[in-house]
Amino acid sequence: MIKIGIVDDQDLVRDSLKILLSAQDDFEVVGIGKDGYEALKLVENYHPDVLLLDIRMPIMDGVEATAMLKTRSPNTSIIILTTFDDDEYVLNAIRNGASGYLLKSSAMDELAKAIRTVHAGGSLMTPEIATKAFKMFSEIVKDYPKRISSIKEETTLPCNLNKTELEIISHIGNGLANKEIASMLKLSEGTVRNYISSILQKTGLRDRTQIAIFAVRHKMV
Known part of the structure; x- marks a missing residue:
């Protein structure tokens, strides 16, 4: 439901x-x-x-x-x-x-x-909005220190992220949806959502977009 x-x-x-x-x-x-x-x-x-x-x-x-x-x-x-x-x-x-x-x-x-x-x-x-959104996202990634102040320069890769969480971060950075990630990792979509919640908590990031930017910054894509 x-x-x-x-x-x-x-x-x-x-x-x-x-x-x-x-x-x-x-x-x-x-x-x-x-x-x-x-x-x-x-x-x-x-x-x-x-x-x-x-x-x-x-x-x-x-x-x-x-x-x-x-x-x-x-x-x-x-x-x-x-x-x-x-x-x-x-x-x-x-x-x-x-x-x-x-x-x-x-x-x-x-x-x-x-x-x-x-x-x-x-x-x-x-398609029109998607094109503009991709352009906007690209600009944010290039200029994220000024555009996304909540992702601090000193942010490091948390050592408590497990292998699956790191894989999910990488897949999000590559633009995959939860269903695609679940299929690749042989997990349920609910389990993927739970992992994403854990990632947000461990990294202090706010949402999926910031996870994607995080992945780009740490060269995980």
Whole structure:
């Protein structure tokens, strides 16, 4: 069962999504919220597998909320919901740890497929957004001392990382999704997610993007 959280400032959107998603046999809507503050509470209380997050909300928008949410619950995959194709907002949300975005006008089968995709470790990006995201990531890697201040210059390779964790870091650095990593290492996807949580805890990194940058810095790719 995939646990889902829904955060949107429009009552109709929240209620409609809850009804439609609850009708899926493998989905369970564990909580809803209307703003960034309630998103934080939802994640702290329920730790959903996937969070549908509105990009424009009161108190805290989806971009800022994504960064805080990934810090508090790194295993929660975030899908940004937007009513328009706003590249800058989407890219900033992805940089903060979101797995991708969908338009609110997307069909139910597309949304359901998207939830299952990110839960399996995949991402959701149009070719245009993917190209921009790759360019942005490349620039971050080249200039990470200034762009990613939370990855300090003195960061060293923790000696308590085991062989499997090192392999997973390398695979993430090469852009592989959890499903692909699981297949290569002959592990379940849940086990891979558990290893990623352990990696984040041991390294002090925030999310999957920082793990990828970490892998590049330590020449593990």
